[in-house]
Amino acid sequence: MRVSTRQVQKQNTRKKIMETAYSVISNKGFSVPSSVIAEEAGISHGSIFAHFPTMNDLLNNLLSDFGDKMGARLHMLAKKSDSVDNLLKEHLKVLEEYEAFYSRLISEKNRLPDEAKTTFAVIQSTLALHFSNVIEREISKGTVRKLPTHMLFNTWLGLVHYYLMNKDFFSDGNESVIKNYGPELLSFYLKMIKNERGVYE
Amino acid sequence: MRVSTRQVQKQNTRKKIMETAYSVISNKGFSVPSSVIAEEAGISHGSIFAHFPTMNDLLNNLLSDFGDKMGARLHMLAKKSDSVDNLLKEHLKVLEEYEAFYSRLISEKNRLPDEAKTTFAVIQSTLALHFSNVIEREISKGTVRKLPTHMLFNTWLGLVHYYLMNKDFFSDGNESVIKNYGPELLSFYLKMIKNERGVYE
Amino acid sequence: MRVSTRQVQKQNTRKKIMETAYSVISNKGFSVPSSVIAEEAGISHGSIFAHFPTMNDLLNNLLSDFGDKMGARLHMLAKKSDSVDNLLKEHLKVLEEYEAFYSRLISEKNRLPDEAKTTFAVIQSTLALHFSNVIEREISKGTVRKLPTHMLFNTWLGLVHYYLMNKDFFSDGNESVIKNYGPELLSFYLKMIKNERGVYE
Amino acid sequence: MRVSTRQVQKQNTRKKIMETAYSVISNKGFSVPSSVIAEEAGISHGSIFAHFPTMNDLLNNLLSDFGDKMGARLHMLAKKSDSVDNLLKEHLKVLEEYEAFYSRLISEKNRLPDEAKTTFAVIQSTLALHFSNVIEREISKGTVRKLPTHMLFNTWLGLVHYYLMNKDFFSDGNESVIKNYGPELLSFYLKMIKNERGVYE
DNA sequence: GATGAATGAGCGTTCATTCAT
DNA sequence: TATGAATGAACGCTCATTCAT
Numbered sequence: 074m075r076v077s078t079r080q081v082q083k084q085n086t087r088k089k090i091m092e093t094a095y096s097v098i099s100n101k102g103f104s105v106p107s108s109v110i111a112e113e114a115g116i117s118h119g120s121i122f123a124h125f126p127t128m129n130d131l132l133n134n135l136l137s138d139f140g141d142k143m144g145a146r147l148h149m150l151a152k153k154s155d156s157v158d159n160l161l162k163e164h165l166k167v168l169e170e171y172e173a174f175y176s177r178l179i180s181e182k183n184r185l186p187d188e189a190k191t192t193f194a195v196i197q198s199t200l201a202l203h204f205s206n207v208i209e210r211e212i213s214k215g216t217v218r219k220l221p222t223h224m225l226f227n228t229w230l231g232l233v234h235y236y237l238m239n240k241d242f243f244s245d246g247n248e249s250v251i252k253n254y255g256p257e258l259l260s261f262y263l264k265m266i267k268n269e270r271g272v273y274e
Numbered sequence: 275m276r277v278s279t280r281q282v283q284k285q286n287t288r289k290k291i292m293e294t295a296y297s298v299i300s301n302k303g304f305s306v307p308s309s310v311i312a313e314e315a316g317i318s319h320g321s322i323f324a325h326f327p328t329m330n331d332l333l334n335n336l337l338s339d340f341g342d343k344m345g346a347r348l349h350m351l352a353k354k355s356d357s358v359d360n361l362l363k364e365h366l367k368v369l370e371e372y373e374a375f376y377s378r379l380i381s382e383k384n385r386l387p388d389e390a391k392t393t394f395a396v397i398q399s400t401l402a403l404h405f406s407n408v409i410e411r412e413i414s415k416g417t418v419r420k421l422p423t424h425m426l427f428n429t430w431l432g433l434v435h436y437y438l439m440n441k442d443f444f445s446d447g448n449e450s451v452i453k454n455y456g457p458e459l460l461s462f463y464l465k466m467i468k469n470e471r472g473v474y475e
Numbered sequence: 476m477r478v479s480t481r482q483v484q485k486q487n488t489r490k491k492i493m494e495t496a497y498s499v500i501s502n503k504g505f506s507v508p509s510s511v512i513a514e515e516a517g518i519s520h521g522s523i524f525a526h527f528p529t530m531n532d533l534l535n536n537l538l539s540d541f542g543d544k545m546g547a548r549l550h551m552l553a554k555k556s557d558s559v560d561n562l563l564k565e566h567l568k569v570l571e572e573y574e575a576f577y578s579r580l581i582s583e584k585n586r587l588p589d590e591a592k593t594t595f596a597v598i599q600s601t602l603a604l605h606f607s608n609v610i611e612r613e614i615s616k617g618t619v620r621k622l623p624t625h626m627l628f629n630t631w632l633g634l635v636h637y638y639l640m641n642k643d644f645f646s647d648g649n650e651s652v653i654k655n656y657g658p659e660l661l662s663f664y665l666k667m668i669k670n671e672r673g674v675y676e
Numbered sequence: 677m678r679v680s681t682r683q684v685q686k687q688n689t690r691k692k693i694m695e696t697a698y699s700v701i702s703n704k705g706f707s708v709p710s711s712v713i714a715e716e717a718g719i720s721h722g723s724i725f726a727h728f729p730t731m732n733d734l735l736n737n738l739l740s741d742f743g744d745k746m747g748a749r750l751h752m753l754a755k756k757s758d759s760v761d762n763l764l765k766e767h768l769k770v771l772e773e774y775e776a777f778y779s780r781l782i783s784e785k786n787r788l789p790d791e792a793k794t795t796f797a798v799i800q801s802t803l804a805l806h807f808s809n810v811i812e813r814e815i816s817k818g819t820v821r822k823l824p825t826h827m828l829f830n831t832w833l834g835l836v837h838y839y840l841m842n843k844d845f846f847s848d849g850n851e852s853v854i855k856n857y858g859p860e861l862l863s864f865y866l867k868m869i870k871n872e873r874g875v876y877e
Numbered sequence: 878g879a880t881g882a883a884t885g886a887g888c889g890t891t892c893a894t895t896c897a898t
Numbered sequence: 899t900a901t902g903a904a905t906g907a908a909c910g911c912t913c914a915t916t917c918a919t
Contacts, residue, residue, distance in 0.1 A: 078919075079880075079881070079882075079919075082882075082919095083881080083882060086882075086883080102384070102385060104385065106908075106909065106910085107909080107910065107911090108908085108909080108910090116883075116884090117883060117884045117885060118884085118885070118910095118911095119883075119884055119885060119886095119911085119912080119913085120882080120883055120884070121910095121911095122910080122911060122912075123881095123882065123883065123884090124882090126911090127910075127911075128910065128911090179439070180381070180384055181382075181385075182439075183303075183381060183439070183442070184303065184305070184382075190442070190443075194443075218466075220462065220465060220466060221462065224458070224462045227433060227436055227437075228429060228432070228433050228462075228463075228466070230436060231429070231432035231433040231434075231435065231436030231437075232428060232429050232432040232433070233432075234432065234435070234436060234439075235428055235431060235432030235435055235436075236428070236432075238380070238383075238384070238435075239394075241384075241391065242391070242394075242395070257425070258425075261421065261422065261425040261429075262429075264421060265419075265421060265429070265466055265467070266466070283899080283900095284899070284900095287899085287900080307891080307892060307893080308892075308893060308894090309892070309893090312902095317900080317901090318900065318901045318902055319893095319894095319901085319902060319903095320894090320895080320896085320900070320901055320902055320903090321899085321900055321901070321902090322893095323893085323894065323895080324899065324900060324901085327894095328893080328894080329893065329894090484878080484879095485878065485879095488878085488879080504786075504787065506787070508912080508913060508914080509913075509914060509915090510913070510914090513881095518879080518880090519879065519880045519881055520880085520881060520882095520914095520915095521879070521880055521881055521882090521915090521916085521917085522878085522879055522880070522881090523914095524914085524915065524916080525878065525879060525880085526878095528915095529914080529915080530914065530915090581841070582783070582786055583784075583787075584841075585705070585783055585841070585844075586705060586707065586784070592844065592845070595842075595845075596845070620868075622864065622867060622868060623864065626860070626861075626864040629835060629838055629839070630831060630834070630835050630864075630865075630868070632838060633831070633834035633835040633836075633837065633838030633839075634830060634831050634834040634835070635834075636834065636837070636838060636841075637830055637833060637834030637837060637838075638830075638834075640782070640785075640786070640837075643786070643793070644793075644797075659827070663823065663824065663827045663831075664831075666823060667821075667823060667831070667868055667869070668868070681898075682898075682901075682902070682903075685898095685903075686902080686903060689903075689904080709887080709888065709889085710888080710889065710890090711887090711888080711889090719904075719905090720904060720905045720906060721889095721890095721905085721906070722890085722891080722892085722904075722905055722906060722907090723903080723904055723905070724889095724890095725889080725890060725891075726902095726903065726904065726905090727903090729890090730889075730890080731889065731890090
């Protein structure tokens with residue numbers, strides 16, 4: 074019992090550190106000093122290193138967790154996703170949920186430990202899987218134009234990332250770019266890839 | 275006379291600093307120490323600060339110059355660009371020319387001084403101008419599908435940036451992602467936006 | 476009863492700490508972190524400080540105990556030691572027994588709390604006592620050359636310590652320097668101090 | 677000219693750091709913090725690292741220099757050393773000169789970077805060379821007893837080191853142990869190894 | 878009494894910036 | 899003007915010690 078209480082407390086602190094790191098990084102980026110995370114979490118600087126041997130280790134855990142969480146979330150949308158429309162609508166919902174951190178990740182990925190690339194790959198490939206399933210179905214049904222799936226995917230992701238990375242260009246302050254522009258992105262993208270006879274002729 | 279010589283000397287050093295900073299940042303990213311730039315330029319560390327009060331100032335100048343240079347280069351392609359095909363082909367040429375630095379810029383822009391945003395905006399709006407001219411002409415000619423210009427633009431840029439930012443995903447080592455994938459990107463994008471009667475019907 | 480059990484428990488933990496500290500220090504030196512000792516002992520880090528107010532205090536106890544133990548052991552050899560030959564042979568035996576920790580002690584003594592000096596003094600003076608008894612007997616018998624006892628003692632100890640401290644110079648890895656060189660040291664030393672008529676003349 | 681002045685100043689600072697490190701380490705041992713050395717040298721903490729990439733590098737330079745200096749000094753005494761008496765007398769002089777640092781070196785050698793072992797080896801082998809030359813000459817002349825040279829050497833060094841390492845045992849405060857005990861050590865050692873007919877018979 | 882999570886002073890190191898020359 | 903040695907604030911990390919449980 075007592076042991077369990079302790080462990081719970083330790084896990085709470087660990088969780089607190091990771092959650093704080095998550096939110097601080099979301100706000101200020103990955104180059105935030107460990108001391109700031111500690112301060113923000115209301116713990117001592119040394120405590121971080123009692124839970125994570127190095128800052129890289131904290132980052133790796135954060136990224137891995139994030140990849141798992143967002144990956145799982147993306148997996149779930151397979152069920153609802155009978156159509157591209159729905160899949161991408163759900164994708165946007167997920168993105169909005171994780172928007173701040175995800176934006177930092179895709180933006181700073183190249184300066185981060187390798188785990189960042191893995192995280193990115195996990196998220197991307199999970200989405201790609203469902204995307205290609207749905208798209209290929211729609212292509213064979215004739216509702217989506219017959220174009221290479223991977224390029225359709227890269228186009229969608231490129232478009233969304235473009236908005237996420239240039240957030241300050243599109244939105245002021247801390248508004249969600251996905252909230253503001255998601256519907257427009259979606260409708261445009263669909264219009265572009267769909268095989269709607271008669272519409273553009 | 276002597277003064278003039280000095281000024282020439284000074285301008286030469288300034289130029290040397292900026293050119294070296296450009297190439298060093300292209301290779302190693304924006305977080306390269308100022309001492310490395312000085313070393314690489316063959317000048318003293320202090321010289322940098324004799325020409326630029328702070329590193330931020332150097333960066334601002336660098337970015338502004340880059341914006342001007344790439345902006346000018348993009349302006350030039352208006353002449354050759356009688357069609358989207360040609361415009362984007364030329365755009366890819368320009369990108370390949372500036373690929374390394376441009377990739378760093380779009381990747382690290384958010385951690386950089388505000389000037390970075392301006393630079394980015396200059397480049398982007400210059401391109402956007404020509405893009406919209408050409409696109410709208412083609413739309414009215416019926417060769418390009420009737421879709422919102424700014425979205426067509428963002429899609430193209432998003433797609434290209436997606437490849438530039440995930441260079442290590444697509445290309446090994448230092449190969450040019452534009453050289454390797456440019457043609458595929460172009461042909462796919464054109465296929466997607468073009469109103470090629472008979473093809474998809 | 477219960478109290479007594481507790482006390483036994485407490486003494487056991489205390490003993491465990493000291494024994495572990497002894498072996499860990501023997502292997503890794505005195506600069507080993509307290510957390511490592513706790514871990515190795517299979518107790519909590521805090522337990523060390525429940526038994527010893529500071530690490531210095533633990534060290535002091537350790538050193539004092541070691542002094543007593545090795546001192547007692549050295550006392551015992553008085554009985555067997557009818558001759559210098561036997562005394563030193565026994566001394567080497569004792570050294571081999573305590574070699575690892577003893578080497579650390581003489582090597583790091585000066586960075587240690589004052590108790591280290593006392594410990595060292597206890598061991599040294601115990602040995603010195605028996606040494607001088609035997610030596611003086613032999614000198615008066617004429618079997619050992621008439622030289623100042625304390626210098627004979629310091630020479631012996633200096634020689635032995637020289638080998639212990641430069642262990643990596645003489646032996647590879649973890650071999651016992653005393654095992655490897657003890658006999659040579661002994662025979663040489665005896666040859667040097669003995670009054671063997673006819674041999675060197 | 678100007679360049680030369682600068683270089684001289686830099687060399688002065690470097691020298692100042694090394695000299696201060698030498699004296700601070702002599703007084704307080706090798707575990708002294710870099711900040712203390714900087715403070716004592718009257719320079720900023722960062723300056724140390726402008727001259728030496730790491731503290732290990734400073735130590736290595738210090739040790740290497742010390743080895744060279746003391747090695748050279750020991751080489752010089754070959755000339756004066758027509759006899760063991762003179763050689764060892766001169767050896768003691770050199771030791772007295774370098775006593776504090778040398779004591780720290782032989783005491784803390786095992787916790788130091790590998791360079792320390794090299795330094796120690798340089799000094800030792802230089803001395804050993806001259807020692808064996810002189811000793812073997814004297815042995816063949818019959819003035820020194822016919823004993824293994826390396827053991828005679830180790831005995832002498834062991835005896836001297838014993839006094840140096842137990843300085844606080846023999847001398848109070850900062851007095852030189854060599855100054856106080858050198859003559860006694862020398863005369864005893866010589867008496868022990870010399871083949872003085874008639875004296876002990 | 879034992880626990881072990883939390884603490885925080887202190888370490889070696891980096892690097893943009895300053896300033897005497 | 900150009901130099902480059904010197905600066906010092908800030909960083910990630912260690913570890914003896916504390917204290918609520």
